[in-house]
Amino acid sequence: MSFDDLINSAEVSRVVPSQSHVFCGVAQCDITPPIGIQSNPWGKSQSARSTGVHLPLVANAMVLKSSANDEHEQFLVALDIGWIGCYECDVIKFRTRVVNELGIEIDDLLVNLSQTHKGPPFCIHEATREGAEYVPAFIENVISSVINICKEARTTLEEVNITWAYGKCDLASVRDLPLGETDFVGYNPNLFADDTLTIGRVTNLEGKPCATLVNYGCHPTTMGWESDLISPDFVGKAREIVEGKTSAPFFFLQGACGNLGPREQYVGDPSVADRNGEILGYATLATLAKMFPPASEYRLTELVRSGADLAKWTLAPANPSTTVKRERRTIRMKHKELLTEEKMRANWHDVEPRIVNTRVQKQLGIRFNYVDGDYVNHPVWLWQIGDAIMIAHCGEAYFEMQVQLRRRHPDRVIMFMDMTNGPGYVYIPTRPAYERNAYQSWQTLLAPGSFEEMLTFLDEALHSFSVEKGR
């Protein structure tokens, strides 16, 4: 056997990145609301009225198809919005309207919210504080903007390559901090956080960047109650840095963030959010820089005798997967005892009444069309885009969920997306978080053990998606 024959047949002499070859269109618009709007959702804030803008809020849309003739379209939307938390405002008034306008099914649309804590409410029922008068027009503007950019994305449809890669980013820290008898929500320096950063680089056939998909788990809570500014939090600066280099829209897709937040947070100074954004932005650029050119793989091609005997690897054309498909599944998980309003208020009798009102409203709103007898029906969307799988749901999972799934499925890149498509606006904490009575465990509807059930369910579900890498 010749050297050439041998290296062509040897699995070890070939490195194939995770890739996709699909049709894609992208559009972006500004959704910054007017100054004065209610945009300080913190329980601790004295006034919710905004007095300025730190950086603009942005909406991004992407349409995906497996081929130019494919009639089936899937839309991915990323919004600099906090949360919805209400079936009526999310499913009925927003997503149903968008899919009707686009002529697609509701499961063909994923809307990921960044969860900035410095934007207006996107649920009309939360428009209760100073500056609430601007909220209805803001919501209407966002919905019509999403419809418009989805339609615009269709007009920019072209053949693209997507290269997927994991990188690392040190922004997120574990935010469950036991101090005495209480578990506080804040930086815990004794625990390691998941620093996985998942990137999708979308380029057209000329190699020009079309979009950067950035999936990372971290609460955008740098800016706290002392700031009156409208802000996308760290996402804003990260976007500036990445788009400054790529000239293509930056899609921030919030990952499993239930127990992750920045080390330095809850501050009034937007420069801290900018520093946090630099951590993410530069980590994204580092990950982009490590990628091989689009639709290429790496092959051992030559043995060169030099000072040493050298193995020369060279780039070769690859044959990326063209698969685009989606599934929606429902995970049945047990919920805790559902407290009445009176019981909740009694439990929080020593907390400020306004804060209690916020907590009670959240608890009641998340049950609609979700609780079903002793169980909840937790929807989850699984999208395969070539060698990558997007797992999307509306909860806020503890980061261990994405870590475990990635560990169990190393042959594909997993984009794990919290804060996407309700219902299911709940934390999904691990069992130990319940034992410590962490905030996330008393906020959630789910019974202990739900995290573990969901993990098993998703692990098994992933096996039904084909692995096509390196065909």
Place this chain on the structure above:
Amino acid sequence: MSSPQVIPYEGQALIGISRREITPPIGIYGRMWGASSHDISEGTHKPLYVTALSLQSSPADMPALLVSVDAASIGDLSGLEAHWIRKEVMSALNIDDSHLMLACSHTHASPWSAHSRSKMPGGDLIEGYLQNLLSAIIDAGREAILERALAIVTCKSGSCSLATNRDFPDPYDPNRFLTGFNPAVPADETLMVGRIVTVQDGKVIGTIVNYACHPTSLGWDNKLISPDYVGAMRERIENEFEGAPCLFLQGASGDLAPAYQYAPDVSVADSHGDQLGFAALSVLASMNPSGQKLAFDRAVESGAPLAYWIPKTYAVPTDVAITADKVNLPAKAWPSEAKLDREIEKATDSFAKERLFRKRSIAKLMSGKSEIELTIYGWRLGKILLVGVQCEVYSVWQMTVREMFPDHAVVAITCVDYEAIGYVVPDALHELNLYTAWQPPFGKGGMDALFEGSVRQLKKTFNQA
């Protein structure tokens, strides 16, 4: 219960930083690769520099000088050019042996600046180049010392996946390893980053990047002088800090190199530089403001019970310790210069000749010795440790040294005063047909001696200060 806090890896001292360009003239002997079909450089990709950092506790103390040099080596073991340059620099700046580290970046696209190559094509430019290198180091060192200011160095580690394992089992010959990307073995991705900020005006006057990865993006077909990936990395970082110089310090990269390497195209080096530069910028952004720890301040009842942390000033340590000692590493049996001369005479292939030249250069040092003496530098500034060794080393060395000092940032520097002696590898590799095992003169036990010497040297810095 004490309130939680996180103290950064910092130290405060009088620090200066300065740079001089050392780009050689076009046409200089530049053959770094046995596989090359050319001998001389035909142009310049990006400039080469020396960047000097001076460090002292007070004006009365002798300054220590750490100089990053864009070179594969400073001469070789035949000419002992690094020995000569060190002597001249110490004399000109009035510093002693322990206070000077010449840290080569190890770029393989720099001239082979050894007198032993002066008869090669373009070799006539070597002497002038070495004189320029000497002047540049003295000038940069003197200026760094003169312009010193009270400054805080903050170090933090991050990660960068540019480096990959480069010991690849030959698929054609199972008894041999090739030097090239091995995707099956994970690499040490540790990236140690430093930021130097003046106390008086809070200005960033320099940055430090300590990372282990062979600067071999560019290979035998490249005809340009280049700092390899270090060039673009520096530009990325310096652009964000008003041009404040970035000091690159090569880590323990004996087994580490980029996956995509040996390329003729400088854009490959630049994209590697982007990768390292952006990773370093991400680490720099994650540092607290200089001289501040992150401290738990108070609990806040909001929608959730919140733990509120803020940066707070604290007493930054100011102790500086500068040490260096010799350590003996076991030597292998080595052929004599005369024997190797005869073999060179007979060799016809360029790669075979190049290997023999390198072997002969080592032979001069080896005659009749059972041990090889190397210097290990151990410096400390507050909670930052710097360890420097005069060889190339496998990454397990820096990983283990860092494990030994978990409460400090360890800046691990190899290729210091480098005269191309070669690699220190773990004992388990010694018998293998592996370049990094058969090339160097170090025998079994070398890694243990180097590791133990390094730890001993760093421990001394706690006694001296």
